[in-house]
Amino acid sequence: MITRFKQVHTSSMVAHLWANKSQPHARNASNSLFFEHSTIYSYGSHFPVAKHIEVGKKPVILFTTRCRSNTTAKHICYVRRALPPGRALPPGDTANVFYVDNVLAQCKIEHLENHAAYRATAAELVKEFAKATRRKIECFARLEACCLEANCYAQVFKLRVKCLDPLKLVGLTQAELDAKLKAAELKNEAREKLRVERDEARRAALEITNAGNVEQWIAGVIKTLPRSSELPVYLRTARGLVNSPFPRNGEDPNEFGAIMETSLGTTVPLEDARRALRVVLVCRERTRSWLRNGATLGATLQVGDFYVDLITETGDVVAGCHKIRWAEIERFAKSMRWL
Known part of the structure; x- marks a missing residue:
């Protein structure tokens, strides 16, 4: 039986389908963002944005550091927002994301060139650290992260290069570095306190300002919501190709009907969302969390083209870049009369 896929999606959905390896290819309406198997492109095969590869059965993502327009x-x-939050460093079972100049690197020479770019970035960060006054801690943290990523890149691709040591690069002992960072920390504490207060006030104001837009979006009056990591994920019903991997009552899995849409631009079949809700309710009832590939409540939970990564004991759901609060799940379920 030939599996049929919907080919044309929104740009956000294309990125999510690629990140989750949900289907072999897809594109947006203008064909400006598309992927073919492991690689996703912007405006043509001359500009790869990112690529899935496997190194010794370990999933790795090479993500471009270039930008043209x-x-x-x-x-x-x-594409970056579609990636699961966090990176597994040192290499683990989760896909390692390496930000490199050449996404299509294959041979040793090309991987060495990517590693050389890490070294160049580290050299620039050393200069920034020497000049920094208010951001000295942040500069050293960025240098540490760059060195860690470069060393992990060398480990994954078995490159014979020197390990990058941030202390040696800045020419300090651990004690000297601690003294410098402590002095910077004392100066920054007062600024940090004010920053946190401002951020909390801004986040609260943003939610209040966005409240009217959320109501209009849920009602279908507006197509999209402003996307911000500071805003919660919201849910609504829409009309589109169901494209469920679980045909019901012998129906065509690509039937046109009601779907659930998230404020981040992804869509899943309503029936799949309702099935996932049952697992969420069990987690809340038992006061136990559910983890993808864990030992309880089944190994995986697929909702449309995507997999749920985590359900907390309070009912919050994490799936890729989505973290959906229980309050929003409950609101949506009640609006559908599932609760």
């Missing part, structure tokens, strides 16, 4: 930058943002 504002629209390409927007595509890069879509």
